[in-house]
Amino acid sequence: MTDKQQRIAFIGGGNMASAIIGGLLRQGMASTDIEIVEPFEEARARLAKEFGIRAVAAPGTELANTGLVVWAVKPQTFKEAAAQAKPHAAQALHLSVAAGIRSDSIAAWLGTERIVRSMPNTPALVGKGMTALFARDGAGADDKARVERVIATTGEFLWVQAEAQLDAVTALSGSGPAYVFYFLEAMTQAGVELGLTAEQARRLAVGTFAGASELARASTDPLELLRERVTSKGGTTYAALTSMEQDQVKAHFVKALHAASRRAEELGDEFGR
Ligand SMILES: NC(=O)C1=CN([C@@H]2O[C@H](COP(=O)(O)OP(=O)(O)OC[C@H]3O[C@@H](n4cnc5c(N)ncnc54)[C@H](O)[C@@H]3O)[C@@H](O)[C@H]2O)C=CC1
Ligand SMILES: O=C(O)[C@@H]1CCC=N1
Numbered sequence: 001m002t003d004k005q006q007r008i009a010f011i012g013g014g015n016m017a018s019a020i021i022g023g024l025l026r027q028g029m030a031s032t033d034i035e036i037v038e039p040f041e042e043a044r045a046r047l048a049k050e051f052g053i054r055a056v057a058a059p060g061t062e063l064a065n066t067g068l069v070v071w072a073v074k075p076q077t078f079k080e081a082a083a084q085a086k087p088h089a090a091q092a093l094h095l096s097v098a099a100g101i102r103s104d105s106i107a108a109w110l111g112t113e114r115i116v117r118s119m120p121n122t123p124a125l126v127g128k129g130m131t132a133l134f135a136r137d138g139a140g141a142d143d144k145a146r147v148e149r150v151i152a153t154t155g156e157f158l159w160v161q162a163e164a165q166l167d168a169v170t171a172l173s174g175s176g177p178a179y180v181f182y183f184l185e186a187m188t189q190a191g192v193e194l195g196l197t198a199e200q201a202r203r204l205a206v207g208t209f210a211g212a213s214e215l216a217r218a219s220t221d222p223l224e225l226l227r228e229r230v231t232s233k234g235g236t237t238y239a240a241l242t243s244m245e246q247d248q249v250k251a252h253f254v255k256a257l258h259a260a261s262r263r264a265e266e267l268g269d270e271f272g273r
Contacts, residue, residue, distance in 0.1 A: 006067065014073075
């Protein structure tokens with residue numbers, strides 16, 4: 001692999017870019033092999049402090065020197081950012097993390113077919129990310145392997161074969177950490193209402209989520225069975241789950257994910273033109 005192939009550029013230096021950059025540096029990538037284009041001064045200062053990388057305010061010739069360009073801008077700004085970077089990034093492989101924006105749009109904006117789309121999530125920050133990947137036909141086996149090496153530094157990944165599935169992934173695992181935090185907030189609130197300190201309640205809630213997730217990961221049993229094993233007949237869990245079923249918590253939760261998936265599709269329609 002040549003030096004140029006090894007170098008990675010990030011367009012946008014916000015939350016998701018930082019999560020991936022953190023993973024790359026943890027795995028031993030040299031910070032000098034990472035370019036970041038970030039128009040906001042404050043964000044550039046944070047990147048310098050956190051990673052020791054001096055981001056540039058606008059794309060320039062340095063982009064021509066990178067084998068992989070990671071698009072980590074908001075869906076709303078992708079088109080504009082692509083127009084700015086296109087003259088400098090024609091030869092690269094492109095990896096997008098943007099929600100909704102379809103690879104047809106990216107291909108048209110950048111004038112290349114070497115595109116992989118991804119949907120990561122913020123646990124990538126601690127190396128526990130869950131990412132789905134979709135490759136356009138123009139991305140070859142080497143391109144896919146290159147993307148896998150980058151994303152593997154942030155946690156697990158899987159490939160989807162139909163691009164539309166990325167909207168479902170966005171609703172499930174892309175946005176998913178926010179649902180988990182929402183449940184953790186609710187469990188913590190309940191714990192405090194029931195007489196625990198906020199610190200105790202948070203620790204118990206987070207420990208329970210982490211433990212139950214590990215148990216589910218380690219088991220091949222259906223999730224329903226794992227739930228039933230906690231639920232003694234006429235016991236406490238039964239009381240809580242009966243209350244949730246009466247309030248249709250699961251049905252409303254499922255409905256919420258449909259809303260997220262629809263929004264991903266809308267983002268593609270609204271900002272992909
Ligand atoms: N935050 C999350 O949990 C996840 C976010 N995503 C996707 O990642 C993308 C980025 O999201 P975040 O990192 O959360 O947003 P963010 O707002 O933290 O980062 C975006 C960065 O892009 C910069 N930017 C704006 N215009 C630019 C331009 N023309 N050129 C270069 N940079 C520009 C902004 O200053 C900002 O620092 C979005 O498309 C989002 O859909 C995907 C999965 C999870
Ligand atoms: O909320 C959003 O639009 C982004 C995509 C997935 C997580 N955050």
